[in-house]
Amino acid sequence: MDTVILFDFDHTLIDCNSDPWVVNQLGATQLMNSLMRVLPWTSLMDRMMLELHQQGKTVGDIEQSLKTIPVCLEMIRAIKSAHSLGEQ
Numbered sequence: 001m002d003t004v005i006l007f008d009f010d011h012t013l014i015d016c017n018s019d020p021w022v023v024n025q026l027g028a029t030q031l032m033n034s035l036m037r038v039l040p041w042t043s044l045m046d047r048m049m050l051e052l053h054q055q056g057k058t059v060g061d062i063e064q065s066l067k068t069i070p071v072c073l074e075m076i077r078a079i080k081s082a083h084s085l086g087e088q
Contacts, residue, residue, distance in 0.1 A: 005082055007075070015070040023048050025065035026057050 010017045019041075023032045028051055035044050052062075 003087060005087060007079075013072060013075050015072050018066065018069060019045050019048075021069055022062055022065045023052070025068065026052050026055075026061060028052060028055070 007013050010019075020029075020032065023029060028048060031051060032044065032048055035047060039047060
């Protein structure tokens with residue numbers, strides 16, 4: 001029997017919500033805060049990605065901001081433990 005181990009990303013593998021993290025790191029916090037009151041989350045993030053693109057931000061900029069997110073150390077230990085038991 002195969003074993004499947006699943007992980008969520010936000011607040012599990014990383015110690016925050018990656019959506020506002022990226023927006024904050026790329027300097028659009030004020031706009032996001034104002035739009036949060038009037039847009040549902042997915043529409044908000046669509047709008048924020050459009051705004052960041054219009055400001056000249058690139059996929060590379062987003063990747064760089066994601067690399068600065070704090071990782072949950074407990075999850076790293078759990079992944080290493082699963083790997084040591086033969087899980088890939």
